[in-house]
Amino acid sequence: MYNPSAKAARADSRFGYVPPVMVATDPGREKYDGKDVSPIRHTRTDPVSTFSVDVDTGAYANMRRFLSAGQTPPRDAVRTEELINYFRYDYPLPASKAAPFSVTTDAMVTPWNPETRLLRIGLRGYDLPRASSPAANLVFLVDVSGSMNSPDKLPLVKTALAGLSRELRPQDKVSIVVYAGAAGLVLEPTNDDAKIRAALDRLSAGGSTAGGAGLKLAYQIARDNFIAGGVNRILLATDGDFNVGVSDTKALIDMVEKERDSGITLTTLGFGTGNYNEGLMERVADHGNGNYAYIDSALEAKKVLGEEMGSTLFTIAKDVKIQVEFNPAQISQYRLVGYENRALREEDFKNDKVDAGDIGSGHQVTAIYEVVPAGFKGWTDARRYDALPDDKPPAMVGRSGEMAFVKLRYKLPDGTTSRLIEQPVPAMMMWNRRAPSPDFRFAAAVAAFGQKLRGDPLLAGFSMGQVRDLAGSPTDFYRQEFIKLVGIADSLGSAR
Missing domain, CATH: 2.60.40.1230 (Gamma-adaptin ear (GAE) domain)
Structure with missing residues (x-):
């Protein structure tokens, strides 16, 4: 019978384990x-x-x-x-x-x-086997809008993605795109863990949410660095609060489906409480030939992006x-x-x-x-x-x-x-x-x-x-x- 190690309950130096943030919320706003x-x-x-x-x-x-x-x-x-x-x-x-x-x-x-x-x-x-897995072209798309300014949101995003970056091999590369009032590229493709962590550390939350613009830029970066026969995937980390730009769900899904057919898939990682738009997160991932996970703690980040990284990334x-x-x-x-x-x-x-x-x-x-x-x-x-x-x-x-x-x-x-x-x-x-x-x-x-x-x-x-x-x-x-x-x-x- 499958029996994962009890070590999952303990602190992990790669992911900086902290207990989940237990904050009551108004589900009527979600x-x-x-x-x-x-x-x-x-x-x-x-x-x-x-x-x-x-x-x-x-x-x-x-x-x-x-x-x-x-x-x-x-x-x-x-x-x-x-x-x-x-x-x-x-x-x-x-x-x-x-x-x-x-x-x-x-x-x-x-x-x-x-x-x-x-x-x-x-x-x-x-x-x-990890050693024989195809090379990965990953784009971290991070929501840094004002709604992400909470301990269970952007700080947890940084912890989760920093942990994943330590798993990279020489043939893998990561780019980081952020969006708030506008979208921007904050890290060119690299597999240098120190550069990735430094770029993540510099992120701060503020502004409105140009989610559609962020997705467009992320897909552009993924296309520019496309690996034939490899994994080409965007990992979107957000509370799902798309309220500026391409906010219409159908327009977002149409864009995701078009890119999916070209070989670029999409995984959504949900964070936070209060204004969480879970319905959108799930639908976008489904149409992007990816998967959807909600991350409420560093331990869950370790499970999704560490223990289960192969199933998350390699189809x-x-x-x-x-x-x-x-x-x-x-x-x-x-x-x-x-x-x-x-x-x-x-x-x-x-x-x-x-x-x-x-x-x-x-x-x-x-x-x-x-x-x-x-x-x-x-x-x-x-x-x-x-x-x-x-x-x-x-x-x-x-x-x-x-x-x-x-x-x-x-x-x-x-x-x-x-x-x-x-x-x-x-x-x-x-x-x-x-x-x-x-x-x-x-x-x-x-x-x-x-x-x-x-x-x-x-x-x-x-x-x-x-x-x-x-x-x-x-x-x-x-x-x-x-x-x-x-x-x-x-x-x-x-x-x-």
């Missing part, structure tokens, strides 16, 4: 783009579920920020899949690089409903889509836990022009479905005309048949045509009498926690104490921290 909880689907009429993968983790750190300040996070700020994917699980490495990730499926009785089962689908990307598969077809002879109803803003149409799965999520080196993706076995009590009454036809295929029924069929499509980093992976899910998984692994139980606990914070009515009878019990007694720092957050949420009465 902007989120929440979606309704995924609906129940009837397999007879809607057997296919399609969505884009999501490796963002910003919702977890942002949720932690609220709870650490003694506040319940806004419902729209909670995206359950990002809570689940904040943690690593014991999925096997891919057998070979011919397919960039492994696919794991398992099932267990649902802890909050014995009439249903949880189906977990896990992907794990191969680990790209091993792009436009990754998952499609699950449920067998109505085995499953009567189902619902996907989370991924509400990643849903795709069934026809989008084979359409290589439809953008989807990317997977970086060593990345993991976990999706959890809650399903109702045929003949068990569902969430809704049986429909009058749902009876199965008498000519159902014999291979598809009985506990020896298939409960579902999983398909994945992906493109290689430099590819334009998708590749397909297919894998049946045996029905026997639903009837396995063995106790679920502690790893699966923990994933289910995180899923339950996220859904309770979202006010999911199907978990109304499952308490925060039961969530804590389900998580078990983990030994690594991040999972132990999760259990503490569950306890805080319980004390606040955060279940809706």
Whole structure:
């Protein structure tokens, strides 16, 4: 089982560990783009579920920020899949690089409903050794507007980016662009750590926010220093408060998509409280073929830009889509836990022009479905005309048949045509009498926690104490921290 070192909890000389800034804030001033909880689907009429993968983790750190300040996070700020994917699980490495990730499926009785089962689908990307990773052309785009003048904003940005700069190799280079009332280049491309740190130290906050101008200049610098076959990425560090210049969201996304198609990707790093525009941060990163993270402490900076730097920067598969077809002879109803803003149409799965999520080196993706076995009590009454036809295929029924069929499509980093992976899910998984692994139980606990914070009515009878019990007694720092957050949420009465 994956067990990150407990050293993550201690000070790190490279990142200058300090505890998170626990400041209460008015969530009414912050902007989120929440979606309704995924609906129940009837397999007879809607057997296919399609969505884009999501490796963002910003919702977890942002949720932690609220709870650490003694506040319940806004419902729209909670995206359950990002809570689940904040943690690593014991999925096997891919057998070979011919397919960039492994696919794991398992099932267990649902802890909050014995009439249903949880189906977990896990992907794990191969680990790209740092020494053999492609050269990187990175542009740090830093918001130095007046809204960044807070201990949990620009000072933390400096700490985060200084830590990343120490990881540079001779073939890598960094530029620094800033924006406030206007945009400017403050550091020409270099891999000199001392020069990068000095440039960061000189930054100060003040003025309005010309975010659009900053992005334009950052893309220009990235193009001027483009590395063919390498990583060309902008890392945008901001509280997301774009209020001068190209502030229209559609115009920003159009620009990001155009540059994405030319090979320059975008990662967004969110900071701060109060006026935080999380909805914009997530959308811009998604359309920029990058990822979104929220950084609330130097420890989180170390996790995102140190421990997980390879997955943050080095893409091993792009436009990754998952499609699950449920067998109505085995499953009567189902619902996907989370991924509400990643849903795709069934026809989008084979359409290589439809953008989807990317997977970086060593990345993991976990999706959890809650399903109702045929003949068990569902969430809704049986429909009058749902009876199965008498000519159902014999291979598809009985506990020896298939409960579902999983398909994945992906493109290689430099590819334009998708590749397909297919894998049946045996029905026997639903009837396995063995106790679920502690790893699966923990994933289910995180899923339950996220859904309770979202006010999911199907978990109304499952308490925060039961969530804590389900998580078990983990030994690594991040999972132990999760259990503490569950306890805080319980004390606040955060279940809706």
